Amino acid sequence: MLSENQKHMLENKALAIRIDSIRATTASQSGHPTSCLSASDIISVLFFSVLNYDYENPLNPNNDRFILSKGHAIPVVYATLKQIGVISDSELLSLRKVDSRLEGHPTPRFPYNEAATGSLGQGLSIGLGMALNARFDKRNYKTYVMMGDGEVAEGSIWEAAELASFYKLNNLIGILDCNRLGQSDETQHGHEVERYRKKFEAFGWKTCVINGHDINEIYKAFEESAKPHEQPFIIIAKTMKGYGLEACENKEGFHGKPFKKEEAEVAIARLKERFAHAASFQGSAHTPPTPQKELLKPHALIEPDITQENFKIGSKIATRKAYGYALAALGRASKDVYVLDADVKNSTFTELFEKEFPNRFVQCFIAEQNMVGISAGLALRGKIPFAATFGAFFSRAFDQIRMAGIGHNALRLCGSHCGVSIGEDGPSQMALEDLAMMRSVPNSIVLYPSDATSAYKLCTTAANYHDGVSYLRTTRMETPILYSAQEEFPLGGCKVLRQSNNDVACLVGAGVTLHEALKAYELLAKEGISVSVIDLYSIKPLDSKTLTKVARKSREHIITIEDHYKAGGIGEAVSSSLINENIKIKQLYVHDVSRSGQPEELLALAGIDAKSIYDAVKEIL
């Protein structure tokens, strides 16, 4: 029960947060003050009476987590953290300036931002990952996710809502700031908050509908959320955009519009007048108790032992299957390794991990956006999550992957069934743009093994890469093992598999096209024609040094062959990297939409099989 004094304090803080949200956005002359005003009362109650948080260490694994999914309202959090003493007033007023940690939407440059948000509808999945993490680690912290009503039109919200209820995550608390107004229009449900209640209940959540500007109601809702229950919990708060200022309160046309300096002064005066009682508070503010001090543990190097696998040179095994073996081995080597699936575990072979570690396996069903968001949440809490699906279907989660790049989140993604070589299932199932997509992510690494040994070892590389997104591209069909267990695959390297003193060209392949290149090598050898062959297992970073060196000894001719479209693929990466080296490059790639057919037929149709490579070499001569 809220005491009068405490209520007075919370009202006072809400007022201060409102004022500072306005001051900060006015100082930057950009931002979304009215979106802050609708959330201020809830944020005040949450931070000053609910959140158990160690403000000396935002990474403390015992901290409650708070994710602002409606990222454009982040000044409301900065204003709050000023009240708590985390930032100074002058830092607050540096909002959105080029040298400030306080960006327009949350990024990890400010460590109190739990996750990069601002592309809407993503916060609930990240929170779901954090709530799962608490369960995995048997920790008591709670995860709070504040959403705007506009963003719950995003399907990703419902992917997360469904899975959170499936896993009965009663430690996940959603807060819906229903301020009725989107950027340019009223939302679909406007202020019919019961519509949201009905939806979340249908999705298995416990709901609580409140007036989001009544401190007592807000407090009670959080109290309610703390009582024992078996489902995720959502507070659906009816609020007013611009609350506190009659001139813009609940009115269209004020989204993302900061007040001019003079307007801000009038607005602040008006707020102090309207909330005169709140302004009169004299006591001191308290935040809830700090949880036990603890540091997020650093990652240890994981080194599974590949000699335990039965990988014999020449024997055939699909890289996607070797990935499954590698996951299981990583699982044995580290308790931090978790694996996520989108109902294709028998295709990606993540089932090999699940069999051994069912408690560290998360079935996310057919909802790739949510799977990636959960991965981000787990990674941010120190886990080493691997998520796999068909490479084509990661396009479904490109926005989440993009945001993970901005957040420097260590996602480990594996896309199986790349390219036309999957065969009969046809173009909808073929990843032919995944390299372009994954290469574009800042700080990403992109790995493309051609055999089981390299797949296994590159999977380990991903496990130990903590600075951003890693992507491993695996192949459906079986390919012969090329490398012994002793072979190393340093990040940013490549393997020169064939080389002589008479090479007329250098063939650069990866995955299935490497094997086609090796076949072409044999065809050409029969005619006395020598070529060098390179396994480009590391697409990003790219070993342009070795490529150049080998090309110099191969009549300065490279032929890249890839089971991928041209744009953003291997040929473009190599060309752009060697453009100033006076090397001729011929690019073989998939030109157009493929079709159903046998893998060999489709490789031939696309012009990336051994015969096409052979022809390309002959053309050069």
Added chain:
Amino acid sequence: MLSENQKHMLENKALAIRIDSIRATTASQSGHPTSCLSASDIISVLFFSVLNYDYENPLNPNNDRFILSKGHAIPVVYATLKQIGVISDSELLSLRKVDSRLEGHPTPRFPYNEAATGSLGQGLSIGLGMALNARFDKRNYKTYVMMGDGEVAEGSIWEAAELASFYKLNNLIGILDCNRLGQSDETQHGHEVERYRKKFEAFGWKTCVINGHDINEIYKAFEESAKPHEQPFIIIAKTMKGYGLEACENKEGFHGKPFKKEEAEVAIARLKERFAHAASFQGSAHTPPTPQKELLKPHALIEPDITQENFKIGSKIATRKAYGYALAALGRASKDVYVLDADVKNSTFTELFEKEFPNRFVQCFIAEQNMVGISAGLALRGKIPFAATFGAFFSRAFDQIRMAGIGHNALRLCGSHCGVSIGEDGPSQMALEDLAMMRSVPNSIVLYPSDATSAYKLCTTAANYHDGVSYLRTTRMETPILYSAQEEFPLGGCKVLRQSNNDVACLVGAGVTLHEALKAYELLAKEGISVSVIDLYSIKPLDSKTLTKVARKSREHIITIEDHYKAGGIGEAVSSSLINENIKIKQLYVHDVSRSGQPEELLALAGIDAKSIYDAVKEIL
């Protein structure tokens, strides 16, 4: 009310469909027979007693539409069309063969496939577009979308569900084939079909739960769906995967597993035994009446008159705003032009179209996947839809865009707010990978105007491009108008804006970087250094001929400058295209995650402002 004879016929057809689904997948030794068996009874009733369809002309605008969102079950449709006489038995048995129109998942190579599906969860949005189209054109056809229960975990389904109810699309009928089993696991709700009812009702749909193997119940459900109602309607059918064959019926482990030849023979014999009554039907089959014959009208060339706009060389206007003017002009020139928004119409300036043509403007709210899916549905029905949002947020719909590429759907997408030049909002709002994404789509065109005139004219190019996806990249900030109304911008061309006999390098820019290049030109000119400058308004196709020609006269040096990441961007496109021309290329691009700040500061930080270009030229000298 269903007569006994008609019921008998429908049961007979269901049996034939089952048998042929098995025969086809056995012939191809790949495919998903058990997913066909759960749907066969519903498909029989739908095709033989519900669908009004002109089988001589699948494009007839009066046809009812049927979209198989669970695309892997497409043999069930092929088997049905054999019964109707559209395909022969031998064509049926060509399923998934390289020279067959009948692919493993639906593609438009077979014209009776309404849309390319197979990436799950996309069909309802496409159907929504078609249902909207019927309303726009005041046509009576209905749109039926069959979904699997596994795929309704995809958030895109709920984006579509919400909007369909918002627009009260009572001509849209969903069919949920709840066969309980996904690919690798039971679905989240298993056979608890009431959970789906609750969800769809919460999303505003009228629901009808049935036994999906009871012909009477199925028939009644469709009858019910035909009665007057104000909401979209969904038939939630409890079914068994593999229904009819005890060995696999409702059992895990049979997804995507065709029967071997001998197994198929046993299975077919068993089906004939189990459905002996159905097998005994002797009468003739009828399909429902064919709708009025009509051809889908071909697209006329749209030519709006740019001289009506007040575009004066040198005056400043953002390309995003010119896009809005162009849309309005296109709307005046053609009644087929429609515009879709994701609640950012005041940022993308699609509001300029809405103001004039509110009835041809579709507010999709913050749900980009659905917006793109609706666009596909409208385009497939002959409309010319334009969809716009921040370029960054199209990454949310990459899978839908990818599938539109496979479907050769003429989406017209405009991504505003590209690059770091948006400034203070920070990295989450900056499109820096959109060129990579859009270039990778087969048959796409990618246009990037630098001024209002070219934005307007390239928007017209997109309106008249019907062979695939077109993408227009627009800029937030105002830029000076460079071109007169008479200037033409042919697809695949570029503009040489500066050229002399003494050029030491060729600067290639587009959008904001073109203006920075022009500033650099002035800085260099002051020092007596000449460079050529090219406006690369057509990124795909790319004018490598002109680039080469100008580079030859610019000391064979090109500097590309782009407000985009390296991967898949302008520098890579140009490099890979000119790799064999002995031209040196220096690429200036955004290296890392950007931040909040003023546009000019961020351009400088990224090294793509005039000063950086100036430095790059000096370095070459």
